[in-house]
Amino acid sequence: MATKHLFLLPGDGIGPEAMAEVKKLISAMNEKLGSGFVTEDGLVGGCAYDAHGAAISDADMAKAMAADAVLFGAVGGPKWDAVPYEVRPEAGLLRLRKDMELFANLRPAICYPALAASSSLKQEVVEGLDILIVRELTGGVYFGEPKQIIDLGNGQKRGIDTQVYDTFEIERISGVAFELARTRKNHVTSMEKRNVMKSGVLWNEVVTQTHKARYSDVKLDHMLADAGGMQLVRWPKQFDVIVTDNLFGDMLSDIAAMLTGSIGMLPSASLGAPDAKTKKRKALYEPVHGSAPDIAGKGIANPIAMIASFAMCLRYSFGMVAEADRLEGAIAAVLDDGLRTKDIMSEGMTEVGTVRMGDAIIAKFLG
Numbered sequence: 001m002a003t004k005h006l007f008l009l010p011g012d013g014i015g016p017e018a019m020a021e022v023k024k025l026i027s028a029m030n031e032k033l034g035s036g037f038v039t040e041d042g043l044v045g046g047c048a049y050d051a052h053g054a055a056i057s058d059a060d061m062a063k064a065m066a067a068d069a070v071l072f073g074a075v076g077g078p079k080w081d082a083v084p085y086e087v088r089p090e091a092g093l094l095r096l097r098k099d100m101e102l103f104a105n106l107r108p109a110i111c112y113p114a115l116a117a118s119s120s121l122k123q124e125v126v127e128g129l130d131i132l133i134v135r136e137l138t139g140g141v142y143f144g145e146p147k148q149i150i151d152l153g154n155g156q157k158r159g160i161d162t163q164v165y166d167t168f169e170i171e172r173i174s175g176v177a178f179e180l181a182r183t184r185k186n187h188v189t190s191m192e193k194r195n196v197m198k199s200g201v202l203w204n205e206v207v208t209q210t211h212k213a214r215y216s217d218v219k220l221d222h223m224l225a226d227a228g229g230m231q232l233v234r235w236p237k238q239f240d241v242i243v244t245d246n247l248f249g250d251m252l253s254d255i256a257a258m259l260t261g262s263i264g265m266l267p268s269a270s271l272g273a274p275d276a277k278t279k280k281r282k283a284l285y286e287p288v289h290g291s292a293p294d295i296a297g298k299g300i301a302n303p304i305a306m307i308a309s310f311a312m313c314l315r316y317s318f319g320m321v322a323e324a325d326r327l328e329g330a331i332a333a334v335l336d337d338g339l340r341t342k343d344i345m346s347e348g349m350t351e352v353g354t355v356r357m358g359d360a361i362i363a364k365f366l367g
């Protein structure tokens with residue numbers, strides 16, 4: 001079996017705790033299934049800043065570019081609140097996304113049957129939920145120039161961020177959303193704020209044109225992003241695929257996380273365009289949650305988002321669809337058995353820490 005190079009960036013806070021569970025899984029897959037993964041660890045975020053004064057080194061950046069896939073934990077924390085903006089922990093993640101051109105961020109929000117009763121929303125609202133947020137990841141206000149604070153000289157300062165989208169960026173992300181919708185319920189909802197933003201007007205126009213030219217078989221709706229947030233909480237099952245920009249996608253996916261029971265449940269895949277020759281995509285897989293400084297080091301973090309991100313890696317980077325399905329099935333089965341980390345704990349269930357949850361999922365996966 002061909003060697004599969006994985007570059008692991010556990011990061012800060014609960015990142016390494018969640019990644020440790022995936023490392024165990026990878027070792028077990030190599031040993032029991034001969035999966036042929038070769039892994040190497042690197043530094044990103046605050047730990048990278050502590051080691052060499054940058055949120056990711058050029059050497060680790062090169063390794064990320066060369067790997068078949070990157071697995072990323074989480075970055076950030078109060079320890080680095082005062083470091084210069086350019087080298088803050090989050091800058092490492094943003095550099096990875098930009099330099100690897102990972103423009104398509106897939107954030108599925110699935111409510112596992114066993115968790116339907118433990119959501120903060122009514123059971124009938126979330127039961128059976130299966131939606132996919134397709135977030136544009138390399139453009140918009142995250143990267144637009146100018147981005148600065150200027151001194152106005154009158155005791156006032158001005159903070160400036162710039163929202164920029166070009167036609168090709170909207171075209172390619174909406175293409176990803178339409179393609180994925182065809183493999184699901186064939187329905188895309190595009191979200192922007194065309195009522196106040198010029199970039200929203202263009203977004204709406206380009207999505208509509210792309211739909212008309214290439215994907216008229218898919219049902220397309222448009223929704224203002226603020227109303228979209230409201231509808232996500234009111235009746236999320238009206239959605240199949242949501243396509244939206246970088247900032248709205250960040251916020252809407254955190255909202256969607258709570259539909260699944262906890263932000264500790266939401267995985268993501270960040271994908272580049274297929275290479276013209278090899279057809280391979282650059283890819284990074286990461287949980288949607290952050291470094292959770294409030295629970296870091298306590299052994300109670302939910303590793304499911306990280307493990308489910310690895311399932312996405314198996315599916316999208318290695319075509320190991322059967323293994324990905326089995327891993328997702330193992331997560332569902334362990335939840336059916338009543339095991340819960342603290343964030344998803346409810347009455348009558350068995351509370352376990354990060355390691356026991358990881359062990360239980362691996363044992364189910366290996367059958």
Ligand SMILES: NC(=O)c1ccc[n+]([C@@H]2O[C@H](COP(=O)([O-])OP(=O)(O)OC[C@H]3O[C@@H](n4cnc5c(N)ncnc54)[C@H](O)[C@@H]3O)[C@@H](O)[C@H]2O)c1
Nearest residue numbers: 074075076077263264288289290291292294295301302343
């Ligand atoms: N991809 C990333 O690396 C990423 C994503 C989001 C935030 N961050 C960074 O993380 C730091 C903390 O951010 P925040 O507190 O806003 O968001 P967070 O996602 O880290 O935490 C929000 C809340 O959710 C809980 N939580 C998160 N993940 C959990 C898990 N797996 N299991 C159980 N509970 C979990 C936390 O304990 C906390 O109460 C900041 O520095 C932020 O910039 C990083």
Ligand SMILES: CC(C)[C@H](C(=O)O)[C@@H](O)C(=O)O
Nearest residue numbers: 076090091093094250288290
């Ligand atoms: C950590 C931060 C840069 C990141 C983002 O804003 O994209 C995070 O919130 C996410 O959702 O991946």
Ligand SMILES: [Mg+2]
Nearest residue numbers: 250251254288
């Ligand atoms: Mg976020």
